[in-house]
Amino acid sequence: MMVKILDVVIAGLLLGGIYALIAVGLSLQYGVARVLNIAHGEFIMLGAFITWWLYTIVGINPLVSLAICGPITFIIGYMLHRALFTRLRISSASPAAFEGNSMLACFGLLFIIQNVAILIWGADIKGYSYLAFPVNFGGAVFAANRLVTLGFAIIIGVVFYLFLARTRLGKAIRAAAQDPAAAGLMGVNINQVLALCFGFGALMAGLGGTLLSMSYKIQPTMGLEYTIIALIVIVLGGLGSIPGSFIGGLLLGLVGSIVTYTEPGLSLVAYYVIFMLLLLAKPTGILGK
Amino acid sequence: MDIVRVISKRSFVLGLLLLILILLATSPLYAPRYTVILLTSIFMYIIITVSWTMFSGPTGYISLAPAAFFGVGIYTSAILGRALPLPLVIGIGGLAGFCLALLVGALTLRLRGIYFVMFTFGLVELLLHFVLWWEVNITGTTGRVVPSVDNTTVYYLMLIIFAILMLTAYLIKRSKLGLALQSIGQEEDAAAHTGVNVTMVKVMTFAISAFFMGTAGAIMATRWTYIDPRIAFNPLLSFMPVLMAIFGGMGQLYGPVIGAAIFTYLEEFLITRFPYYYMLIFGIIMVLAIVYLPDGLVGLIQKLWKRISERKYAYT
Amino acid sequence: MPILEGKGVTKYFGGLAAVSNVDFTVEQGEALGLIGPNGAGKTTLFDLISAALVPKSGTIRFKGEDITGLKPYKICRMGVARTFQMVKVFADMPVLNNVALGSYFGTSPGMSSTDAVREATELLKFVGLSEVKATPAKDLTLANQKRLEVARALATKPELLLLDEMMAGLNPAELAQAMELITRIRDKGITIFMIEHVMKAIMSVCDRIIVLHHGQKIAQGTPQEITTSKTVIKVYLGEKAHAGS
Numbered sequence: 001m002m003v004k005i006l007d008v009v010i011a012g013l014l015l016g017g018i019y020a021l022i023a024v025g026l027s028l029q030y031g032v033a034r035v036l037n038i039a040h041g042e043f044i045m046l047g048a049f050i051t052w053w054l055y056t057i058v059g060i061n062p063l064v065s066l067a068i069c070g071p072i073t074f075i076i077g078y079m080l081h082r083a084l085f086t087r088l089r090i091s092s093a094s095p096a097a098f099e100g101n102s103m104l105a106c107f108g109l110l111f112i113i114q115n116v117a118i119l120i121w122g123a124d125i126k127g128y129s130y131l132a133f134p135v136n137f138g139g140a141v142f143a144a145n146r147l148v149t150l151g152f153a154i155i156i157g158v159v160f161y162l163f164l165a166r167t168r169l170g171k172a173i174r175a176a177a178q179d180p181a182a183a184g185l186m187g188v189n190i191n192q193v194l195a196l197c198f199g200f201g202a203l204m205a206g207l208g209g210t211l212l213s214m215s216y217k218i219q220p221t222m223g224l225e226y227t228i229i230a231l232i233v234i235v236l237g238g239l240g241s242i243p244g245s246f247i248g249g250l251l252l253g254l255v256g257s258i259v260t261y262t263e264p265g266l267s268l269v270a271y272y273v274i275f276m277l278l279l280l281a282k283p284t285g286i287l288g289k
Numbered sequence: 290m291d292i293v294r295v296i297s298k299r300s301f302v303l304g305l306l307l308l309i310l311i312l313l314a315t316s317p318l319y320a321p322r323y324t325v326i327l328l329t330s331i332f333m334y335i336i337i338t339v340s341w342t343m344f345s346g347p348t349g350y351i352s353l354a355p356a357a358f359f360g361v362g363i364y365t366s367a368i369l370g371r372a373l374p375l376p377l378v379i380g381i382g383g384l385a386g387f388c389l390a391l392l393v394g395a396l397t398l399r400l401r402g403i404y405f406v407m408f409t410f411g412l413v414e415l416l417l418h419f420v421l422w423w424e425v426n427i428t429g430t431t432g433r434v435v436p437s438v439d440n441t442t443v444y445y446l447m448l449i450i451f452a453i454l455m456l457t458a459y460l461i462k463r464s465k466l467g468l469a470l471q472s473i474g475q476e477e478d479a480a481a482h483t484g485v486n487v488t489m490v491k492v493m494t495f496a497i498s499a500f501f502m503g504t505a506g507a508i509m510a511t512r513w514t515y516i517d518p519r520i521a522f523n524p525l526l527s528f529m530p531v532l533m534a535i536f537g538g539m540g541q542l543y544g545p546v547i548g549a550a551i552f553t554y555l556e557e558f559l560i561t562r563f564p565y566y567y568m569l570i571f572g573i574i575m576v577l578a579i580v581y582l583p584d585g586l587v588g589l590i591q592k593l594w595k596r597i598s599e600r601k602y603a604y605t
Numbered sequence: 606m607p608i609l610e611g612k613g614v615t616k617y618f619g620g621l622a623a624v625s626n627v628d629f630t631v632e633q634g635e636a637l638g639l640i641g642p643n644g645a646g647k648t649t650l651f652d653l654i655s656a657a658l659v660p661k662s663g664t665i666r667f668k669g670e671d672i673t674g675l676k677p678y679k680i681c682r683m684g685v686a687r688t689f690q691m692v693k694v695f696a697d698m699p700v701l702n703n704v705a706l707g708s709y710f711g712t713s714p715g716m717s718s719t720d721a722v723r724e725a726t727e728l729l730k731f732v733g734l735s736e737v738k739a740t741p742a743k744d745l746t747l748a749n750q751k752r753l754e755v756a757r758a759l760a761t762k763p764e765l766l767l768l769d770e771m772m773a774g775l776n777p778a779e780l781a782q783a784m785e786l787i788t789r790i791r792d793k794g795i796t797i798f799m800i801e802h803v804m805k806a807i808m809s810v811c812d813r814i815i816v817l818h819h820g821q822k823i824a825q826g827t828p829q830e831i832t833t834s835k836t837v838i839k840v841y842l843g844e845k846a847h848a849g850s
Contacts, residue, residue, distance in 0.1 A: 036403065038353075038410055087580060094401070100351055101579050103406060104535065107353070108575030111528060113570035123565075222522065228411035235407065265422040272415045275408065279396045284403060329668055465709040472695050472706050479693035481677040482686070484710035484761050546652070 007140040008257050014146045016253020017153030018208055023245040024160065025204025031240040032177040032197040034036035034095065035085055036103040040230055041223025042113035043202045047209025048218040049121055054146050055128050061129050062214050066152070069206040075201025080109070081195035089194075109224075117220040126174060127217040145214040152211055156204070157246060164242070173197055177240065225268065232275045238288025247286060311601055313448055321348050325444050327499060327557060329512070332447035334549040336505045338530040338593045340544065343458045346539035354393070354409035356526035357416050358386035358499040363513075363521040364420065365494025367433040370511065375438065378565040379507045380444065386503025387496045394492035418524040424518060432517035435510045446508045452503050458542055461494070470494060525568070529556075532571055536578045538585020546569035547586060606668060608633040608765055608796050609654070609685075612665035616649055616820075623649040625820040626663070627835050630767065636787070636797040638807040638828075641817035642840060647800045648690050650817070651767050655687045667765070682713045686763035690770045690800070697744035703742050704728050704756045711761020711791040728756045732786060748779040755786065759795075766790065767798040772806045784810055808832070816840070 022044060029037045047069040054060040085102050092098035131145040157171050164170040175183040176193045183191040185262065208226075212218070237244030252271060259270040278285065317325050337355050343353050362382035369378050393412065397405040424430050461467050469490045472480035481487045510516055529552060530545075535547025552571070559567035581590055609631035616624040624646040631637050637688045639647050652658040654665055656677045672680050686707075695703050701722070708721035716724065729735045732752040737745060742753060751771055758766060772783055780803070787810055791797060801807045807814060807826045816824040816831060818840050824831060831837055 036406065084580070085577065091580075091583070096349070099403065100349065104351065104531065105576050105579045107528065107531065108572045108579065111568050111572030112576070115565045115572065118565045119569070135310065151459055198412070228414055231407045231411060235404070239403070250366075263422075265425070268411075268415055268418040269422070272411065275411075276396055279400065279404060283400050366726055387802060465706075465715065465721075468698075468702060468706055469710065471698060475695040475697060478677075479689065479695070479757075480706070482657070483757060484678050484681040484705045484712065484715075485706070486614040486676070486678045486710075 003140055008261050009254065010142065011260075012254035012257030013250060013251070014142070014150045015256050017150040018249075018257075019229055019233055019253045020246045020249025021153045021156060021204055021211075021247040022208040023230045023237065024157065024242055025201040025208070026230040027201075027237070027240075027242050027245040028173075028197045028204070028228075029201035030234065033081065033085065033194040033201075034099055034102070034175060034180075035081075035106065035198060036099060037106045037198075037201065038103060038227055038231075039106045039113060039223075040201070040205055041225065042110055042117075042225035043077065043205035043223075044212065044226050045220060045223040046076075046113065046208040047073055047116060047206035047219070048213035048222070049126075049209075049220070051115055051210040051213045052126055052128055052218060053121070055130065059158060063148070063152075064089060065123050066207055067111035069210045070203050071208075073206025074199045074203040076206075078195050078199030080202075082191070085196065085198065086191050104117035111152050111228040114220055114223065121220065123220055124220045125217050128213070130214050143215060149211040149215060152207075154186075156207060160200075160204075161243075163219065164203075169193075169196070177242075217237060228268070230272060234272050234285075235275065235278055235283070236285050238285030241285070241287040243285030244285060310452065313579065314445075315348055317444055322440065326440060327554070329440070329447050329546050330557065331550050331553040332444075332451045333505050333509055333551045334529060334533060335546050336447070336451055337460055337502050337526070338533045338537075338545040338549045339454055340501040341530045342534045342539050342542075342545045343461060344470075344491075344494045344498045346534070347467070347474045348494075349474040350405050350491065351531070352495070352498075353406060353411045353527050353531070354412040354599065355530045356523055357409070357412040357513055358389060358502035359509075359526050360416060360521040361385045361389055361415065362503035362508075363510040363516055364458075364506075364509035365503070366507040367435050367516050367521075370436045375442075375446075375511070377502050378452075382507025383500040383504035386499040386501075386506070388438070389498030390496040391492060393496045397493065398491040399488050413522050413524055422519040432515055432520075435514050436515060437514045438511040440512070441513050443508060443539040447505070450501065450504050452507070455542070457497070457501075461497075462542065465492070466490065505574045528571070528575075532575050532578070534585075536582065536585055537585030538582075538589075539558070540584060540591075541587050544585050544587035606633070607631055608668055609798065610666045611650075611653050611654070612651055612666075614650065614665060615661045616646075616653055616658060617661050619741075622820045624653065624660070624817075627817070627820070627822050629815055629822065629825075631796060631798050632813075633764075633793075633796055634641060634794065635808050635812045636791060636799065638811035638814040638830055639798065639800045639803075639809055639817065640802070640807060640814060640831075644819075645817040646820040647817055648769055649799065649820075650797075653692070654680075655685060655767060666833065669786045678710070681711055681761050681763075684762070684764040685767065686758035686761045686765070687767035688751065688758055688769055688771060690773070692747065692750045693705070694742040694745070694753050694757075697741055697834060699739050700742055700753055701725050701729065701738040703753055704760050707757045707760025725756075728759055731759070732756045732788070733782070735737050746768055748783075751775075751783070752786070755790075759790070763795060765798065768797060768801075770800050772801055772803040780806065780838060 002088050026040050028034050044077060050069050050072060051062050051065040054065050055062055084105060088101050088105065088218055090097050092101050134141045135144045135147055164174060172183065172188045172193050175186065176190060180190055197254065202247060233248040234245050236252060237248030255270055255274065256267045259267045316328065337359060341352060341355050360383065365382035365385050366378055369381060393408060397408045469480065469485045470483060473487050473490065477487055513520065533548035533552050534545045538544030554568065607630040611627060611629045614624055614627045615622065623710065627650065641647055649658065653660045656675055659674050664671055667683060667685060672683065704725040705721045708724045709715045726738065729738050732755055734749060734752055734756065742750065746752060773782055774781060784806055787797060789791055811828060813826065814831045815822060816837050822842065824834050824837050
């Protein structure tokens, strides 16, 4: 019995680690840059596919791919923001209009990125095997790649937290998150910071995708579900709260593990039930204002 | 209500619309079969796009869930199609969309618009997962067969729904409900303080728009005959109406109609030749339209027309 | 019976008390002023009355009925209307439609189309905006937009009108017009509760004044009593009273 509970809880943390990572990425993009990036999952998918391609064609270790996919998705995100969202921010009549326009632009990006991936790699399911051997953890058995994933998710989370708290750029980001106009007046190059934030969000997604590809099969259409999960997590954690997204991700992963244990195939439904309960009782989420 | 209308202009437009309606109503008699089928698809997209614009246009609450209500209509046809006469099935399909929208609206439309967007974004995938699970675990089927209906009947059904929708959308726009919707989109707080029950107005209009999407789904299911959760709940059906409305322009009623007609035709043309390229192209057009066509094609034409007529006066 | 009564009204934003245990009464037919330094909680109090916000504690009664926590549209239809500090006109709608919205929805039951348009046209004449009735509201001057807000509020047939800094940003000519408009509104029998910084307007228009500071009521009385009150002077020390501007 105890083993079963441990099994489910740790599986929940493994799943939750990924959820936390991708949710923090989305939280950066929406909470700071105010772009509701509904194409977030596509960046995850890109990370996954590039890793797959590098491993199966070129033989590069997926953990090494972390250092390749991250920068790639970062650059794509950063360039997109400078080319597209900066422009929209200026031309939109109000902050609310900008949120709407940028979200719709991401809707377009969703289809662009997804179909580019299909054209390059084909629409079928792909996968590879890496570190798939079982590891015994207190009586419960887990695949090594999943534990490695959790480890890396935690490391990335901690590194990012330190970055936000200790570095000058991190402080600029936190200022921009609170009040972009005031931050701009304080000498923060707001366009640069927002673009970097968006890029960091894409970076998280890319890294998340790399880690995911080690344990799960991948498909060009995989992104949508992760975007939805990330959306629910940031609401659960509280819109605008980055630590909230992290905690929310772990919580939702736990829920997902419990539901998958009892009735697989209903995890998204369970997440939506939580979403609905939040909307009814506390839309501001755990750490939201 | 505001600007004085010249009587002759109004009867001209009315006469033109009547003529178009007659042409459309009689086209199965003289037009080739392919045209009738294409027109049916155009009606489908017009219905979804105009219903979408009816709510999301004036209020600014962007729904990403048309496919959900459409899909619910499809499933109504699949489940009830053999047991009940077609008009009743269509009505129930619309009602199903209506009820789902009431639920979604009651949950999200009391809150800030972003929750509405997020909730509707995932709704299609949610329904897909749920129906898939239900079909696999409870009813034990994967796909369902919908009793087929001949193309001409489907065409006329869509034409009727199209006509009713256009009339409804026109009447709403000109009524005090339309005024309320506009006021919500411009200054929701002020509207509430001016006596508008903003939540009720939003939820009811959203539900009415979903009704039409549901009826369209119920009818189109009979043309596809075989459906499964993946066919019924297809994210592309959420993307296309939004693209069509934005490209066409949401200010006037005919903007979405033009957008729907253009992209339905484009889709038919490209889908056989370039299956994945066409979705890519549409995605690019969406992004370009957001940046360069904020008021849509209709807005652009209106702007150009204004500039031309101003230049005319500059010479007098 | 006072037309509006608040007891112990309190509102917190985070840890800060924006409005703290405020009691107030507004007598039928009077013009009551609400003044205080910036950040004193004046607009927050209006938001609590009109139900844009819900108080943490305390009750608000309109004509004896408890209106605390009701929805804004209900309170509007009961007879409380307001204008906004940051003008909230419906920018893309013609001026006439802005007002007609109030005629349609501001009372229950609403009016028919012809009646509403007629009433809106009359109200535009009342506030002096007949010439611009077809202009989109965003193309109006600030002073006219403020008058539009008043016309819209009047369309809802209020017994109590909350005016939030109606005089702000007006030049002397516009100011005189605005004060004259308030007089004409009072002649209709409507009670007025107004937030103002423009002292000249408050002193000449209002029968009584309430002073808020840091969310608390620190004084109330006639204009005479307020201008000579030591507490009030201390609060305003260092601030230039807009007596002449």
